[in-house]
Amino acid sequence: MVSPIRYSSRRREESAALAEEMQFHRDQLRQRLTATGSNAEREARIQFGNSSVLHDCVSSVWEWPWFSSLWKDLRYALRTLAASPFFTAIVIVTLALGIGANTAIFSAANTIVLRSLPVADPARTFYLHVIPQQPARMGNSGNGDSSFSYSVYRALREQSAAFHTVAAYVPLGFGNIAVRTGELPREASANMVSGDFFSGLGVPLACGHGFTARDEQESSALAVLSSAFAAEQFGAPCAALGKTVFVKGVPFSITGVVAPQFPGVEPVATDVYVPLQRRAGFNAWGAEVKNYWEARAGGAYG
């Protein structure tokens, strides 16, 4: 049988060919009849239902009833809709709103709930919480029930029976802080992270390497950038390697760039990662209290 795709063009061709053939047939018939003496009945026989005969002939042979009736129904539906434009407009707007809203909500839910963080083993990666509420002297903490003091963090890490990796991150400000790569400073989101942050979680890197436990202990002046931030500041992501970024005025040497699909572990994307620092000014969330961090770190180390 004829494939539906070529159906309508074949059908049109055959229609045209048949029309010509039938016209020829009628002309010949008329010739014969005039030769032998025609009458009204013969003339009627020639003229009767010419177009309907042609139509029936074509459709009886080129039978694909469900297909051609589907097309007819579709055209009828469109004609009816076009006849009442106001109603049609309202329907279209309603559908657009519904579909748009659903798409937006799904996109949000998709990234937050359904798609996991692109780390090595997302099913076994968790944020740690404290129950029931924020411990004492944890004011100035942006994340009330999931912030721990450094000593607690170290203790958790030593208990390796429960966790394969305990990584820590400390946002350097509630929002963006001042960073600078060239002449002009700009704002960016920065975290201090533990030495096992990149290796332990299995964060994909685009180029370079992450930190080590030693970097954390020594509070090395190294930095890892996000792909987007590196590309923005240096042209290409990997062009950032070996360059310097100034975080709160302190120079850090860039040793790695994170792959684009990893947005960091905060609700907003993280641009700059440095190891846990013990300098003045590098307090959790940029707390104003002097020696806030140092006191904590001193306590743990002492």
Place this chain on the structure above:
Amino acid sequence: MATASSREDIPQGTLDLLILKTLEREGDLHGFAIAERIHAFSRSVLQVEEGSLYPALQRMLLKGWVVGEWGKTAENRRARFYKLTRDGRKQLARELERYERVHQAIGRVLLPA
């Protein structure tokens, strides 16, 4: 031309047989000529109408029993000429055999006693 009363309807299913046989006997013919020949050979008893002839020809084209080629008539008019194919000849033999069988069977039923 025979009067209307002596014209008979072509029995169901025999139109194909008549067309195929006519083409076998006469060679390449256009639609009108096929109808004319059938009318002539049947001594003006069988009249093939346009509305039956062309659907039958289309069906036979699709089944591959005939091929149609556009050409010029003696009066230099454009027409489609139909020709029997090998499959068409096989089909003709089949149809003839079937017709013979049915014809004999009817004959036996109608024979006296």
